[in-house]
Amino acid sequence: MQPSKEQVSALVDDEIPQVSPALLAALTADEELRGAWSRYHLIGEVLRSGAGPLVVSTLDARVRQALAAEAVVLAPAAGLPKPARQPAPWFWPALPLAAGLAACGLLATYLVASSTQSEGWDARPALASRATLRQPVAPVSATISPPPGAPEQAVAAQLQRRLNSYLVNFNEQREQLALPNIHPYVRSVGYSSVPLP
């Protein structure tokens, strides 16, 4: 059955939770529906651009042409379940203890060094000492308790996704706060846990 433009509109809005392969196949095959897909997105861009500049791109034809010469991407990994996690090594539980001992050792070294230094001719205030600056700083971390039953990995992944989304949205929205005639291209930030090409 040929999908309707209303379905395409809902697809643009990500309001079709289970996207059927038949719908996508029809969309990719039908030029009229593809055109509607493009223009529906453009309408959104216009509305979101507000008083700022509108960047109109007609790159899709160029990219299509360039991709025609490309080998077909076949990624068996995509869509397949992720590989199972390797079991933790036997010494894994001892790592926190080792880290604690190392931190105690460093602290003791620092205390001994600073007391020796203060007794000498170069008794500078501890805060101004370069040795202080060289000390490793214990990371401050916010503890986030996963909901009962949720594995910590899932919580971390969710946090990463939210952080990524936040950074992307922030970068896009801050442009509208920029001064006229001055490109707000500065200080783009981003975060990704995925290795990039």
Next chain:
Amino acid sequence: MSGESPTDEALVERVARGDKSAFDLLVRRYQHRIVKLVSRYVRNPEDALDVTQDAFIKAYRALASFRGESAFYTWLYRIAINTAKNYLVTRGRRPREAEIKGEDGEPIDVAELQAHADTPERLLLAEEIKTTVLSAIAALPEDLRIAIVLREIDGLSYEDISLAMACPIGTVRSRIFRAREAIDRQLKPLMEP
């Protein structure tokens, strides 16, 4: 918009199975946002288009390594930024973070920025599109106008819009579609070659 998208996931899966036309839909979806992003780094509009195209090609080639741990757009966004920065490096220019100081009081060469402004044809097209869309929206019946604005500007889900407008989700979906169609009738002639 930048969160997880079932549509993107489905399209990426199709590309991974060898369907290039599914990638075309992703290009059509994100090209405006990526060009806009790249333009912050690359001033010359033609170069910005080249860099954007390059970013999409890189993304296509690297799609095999995309594991879906982040949203597709987040991944694409990072590729685009890296491509733009690499472009500046190869052109012997520092990435623009180094020029940010303008915000802190150092003078910005506005004349130079204006000299690299977009081509008159593209500026005219952008202006025409904007005027057409905005006037088409202004002419919409109120229920359609509110629905499309809540969706596109405020980014509300259909469920939230249905609560705000006190109507079923199916009605929201229909109103947004009808609004788009009404705007599209005006927009389509501008986009045809």
